[in-house]
Amino acid sequence: MTSFLGQHQNRLDAKGRVSVPSAYRAVLKELTGSSGMILLPSLTHACIEAWPTPRFNELLNSFNALDALSAEYENLATAYFGCACPVEADKDGRILLPDWLLKHAALTDAVTFMGIGATFQIWEPAAAASRAAAARAKARERQEALVSVGTPVIIGKAAGA
Numbered sequence: 484m485t486s487f488l489g490q491h492q493n494r495l496d497a498k499g500r501v502s503v504p505s506a507y508r509a510v511l512k513e514l515t516g517s518s519g520m521i522l523l524p525s526l527t528h529a530c531i532e533a534w535p536t537p538r539f540n541e542l543l544n545s546f547n548a549l550d551a552l553s554a555e556y557e558n559l560a561t562a563y564f565g566c567a568c569p570v571e572a573d574k575d576g577r578i579l580l581p582d583w584l585l586k587h588a589a590l591t592d593a594v595t596f597m598g599i600g601a602t603f604q605i606w607e608p609a610a611a612a613s614r615a616a617a618a619r620a621k622a623r624e625r626q627e628a629l630v631s632v633g634t635p636v637i638i639g640k641a642a643g644a
Contacts, residue, residue, distance in 0.1 A: 485513055487598030490615070492608060495594055499585055500577040504596050507603055508576055511535055518572035522580070522605075524587040526562060528614060530597075531580065531588050531605040538601050539567070580605070 491504035503511075503518070511518050514535045521539040523532045534542070543563065549556040570578045580590065588594075588607060595611035597604045606614065 486600045487603040489598050491596045499580045501594050502576045503572050522568040531584050533603050
């Protein structure tokens with residue numbers, strides 16, 4: 484399996500360490516050969532994004548299409564390069580979350596890991612539950628809209644789209 488799936492809750496210790504779920508560590512090992520990842524503050528939510536290094540590099544390679552002197556490049560580079568926090572899980576599968584990322588995601592004593600396919604997110608548990616409910620509602624609305632006009636839905640996508 485090379486996708487991050489499901490939700491897992493773990494405790495955050497007093498030093499800001501949390502154990503990455505074993506299923507997620509297995510995906511990281513398969514993709515990278517290690518338990519390393521890049522952490523970023525999400526640009527759209529109060530959570531931490533965790534990117535396997537190869538997938539993070541693919542994202543950064545997409546910046547090559549931009550003019551390196553443009554404001555767009557500078558903004559993206561600052562948001563991604565400037566906020567990137569490489570981490571490696573220890574022998575017990577724990578990572579240390581820096582204080583500034585803990586504050587960004589409002590994490591205190593428990594965290595929810597949420598798989599979103601190619602990456603995963605680290606959330607405050609109540610915020611994760613709220614986000615998951617909102618995402619399901621939006622997905623259901625989209626599916627119902629497509630079905631109501633007679634468009635077959637195949638894995639969240641209109642057939643022929």
